[in-house]
Amino acid sequence: MPGQADTTAPLERVIGAMAAQQGPLGGRLHADLVEQIPSYRAVPRELLDQIWHLHVQRALSVVRKGTVPAPEDFGEADVARDRVARGVPLGDGLRAFRRALSAIRDLFIAEATGHGLDPGLIVDRTRCLWELADVASLRIAAVHRQAEVAAAVFDARRRADFLRGLLYGTLSAAEIHSGAAIYGLDPLRRYRAVRALPDGDVGPDALERSLEAHGRRNGRAALLTVLDEAVVGLVEAKPETGDLEVTAGLGPPTDLDAVHRSFRAAGRMLAAARAYGLRGVYDLSDLSWRVAVVAEPELAELLLDRYLRPLEAEGEFGALIEESVRAYLEGGRRVREVARGAHVHVNTVRYRLRRFEELTGTSLDAPDTAVELGWALAARELGRASRGRAGPAHDGIP
Known part of the structure; x- marks a missing residue:
């Protein structure tokens, strides 16, 4: 590697020239991103400018020192959470990051060559920028996946809380309409509450996924969650369970603000069907007065x-x-x-x-x-x- 005394001044001139072009280069990069990566249209310009500034400053530090930060020194968690919340897939995030680092690397090579920087130093710092891209990409992928898992857990918990309040009748009208908008429920439609318990080796989580999948295949909306080892929620029509080993009770169709009454009825249907050792989905028309025998x-x-x-x-x-x-x-x-x-x-x-x-x-x-x-x-x-x-x-x- 060339001597420090011979390279410091030329290197700092290169770094200064790169810093001076940060704004114009960032503007061109932003236009490129929103054109080539549609999901980034949901990210405000000021946020992209902030992360671009971070990338440039980190890259300039690598050019100056010739060392790459350790993975744990990349504080990308907040950025990853923001991208996940805005629906930016991990692949798009990595494409955007590599475009940014490629632009910085190309700028370094151009300025270093133009300022007559030692060829050995150009190769060394270019290698460092490549390493920076690799290390940062791995870190971004890791924190993005963590953010996706955290977001999924939060959404599942929020959905379960909404359904619990809806099914037990503890939500206000405003909360019902707000939740309906979030989870794709139509306030003008009538829904039926369902309670289902697995009968075989399948667990409640797998049963929930299967019931939702059956509903999607038949074009019937379903909003379900696992509550106290049972799968509960709302359906538009009687679920088709196929080969699933399940016993379920189905309440009558009601408006969203009266779903708690349908949920109580679904509980009675499930209790009756279980008592008779039945499998499948049962409502009052199936069990009739036999529900009263159990009660x-x-x-x-x-x-x-x-x-x-x-x-x-x-x-x-x-x-x-x-x-x-x-x-x-x-x-x-x-x-x-x-x-x-x-x-x-x-x-x-x-x-x-x-x-x-x-x-x-x-x-x-x-x-x-x-x-x-x-x-x-x-x-x-x-x-x-x-x-x-x-x-x-x-x-x-x-």
Whole structure:
């Protein structure tokens, strides 16, 4: 490397000449950036001027000292956060930075050559500027990715807070409209609240992504988040779950300011579907009065005592009676159809039905009997489903 005494003055003249051209060169670079990299049109000119000044001063320091700062000495975090917030992709940020460093490097070579700087020193400082570009690029990429992760976490938290307030009815009208604008909800549309729990190995985060993906493929808007191990949120239409192992409750369509009522209904649907051991997405039209069977266990016990437990004293014949009574009610009270399905004579079915009436003291022709017996049979089905489950029916339902 040339001696310090021989190079200091010429080098400082080069640095001075470069500094004098900072403004005009920055203006040309700005025009080039906004033309070639569209995402940079969102970055105000004054911010670009500030980072350009930083790049020039850092490069001039490298030219003067012949050393490159360590990666941890690059304070680019604020710049990265700003670019992420403005939607500038990492690739665009790196392209802009390398354009800036290339312009500085070209300026150095031109001025150094014009001032007759020692060729060995020109090569050395050019190498340093190349190294500066490499080290800074790696640092910019690292802090940009960190900023992207932080922004994603913040956005997910803010979205979850908005959904939680919307679903629990704690937001003001102004907060609802503000959040709707941010997350693409139409205040004039009606939405349905959904609560979903995974049934298989898939976790709630994966379930959320899958439900959103299914919604996008079918052109149906969905705003979902994970809350208390359940996937909750808003949908425009009944979700299609495909092969997903999931149980979900769906509330009725409502305006945004009444979604909390739909959310409560979705909770009841989910509890009922889970209690019956069902998979898929269920609303009130699917479950109907069976939702009340889950919600009224005392009444279910009363009707079980009245209609089904008297059959237990008959042993296996009691089970056959219950089977025939169930088929009789579900099949529209057609005895011949019941007999055909059970592969028995119609008189056998008639005897079983008559024996049911004797044991319970009721008449199958009475309207109240049909309603109450249907309730009792659903409660018996509910008990069998609960015994087949590994855990309680209401696990994870907020």
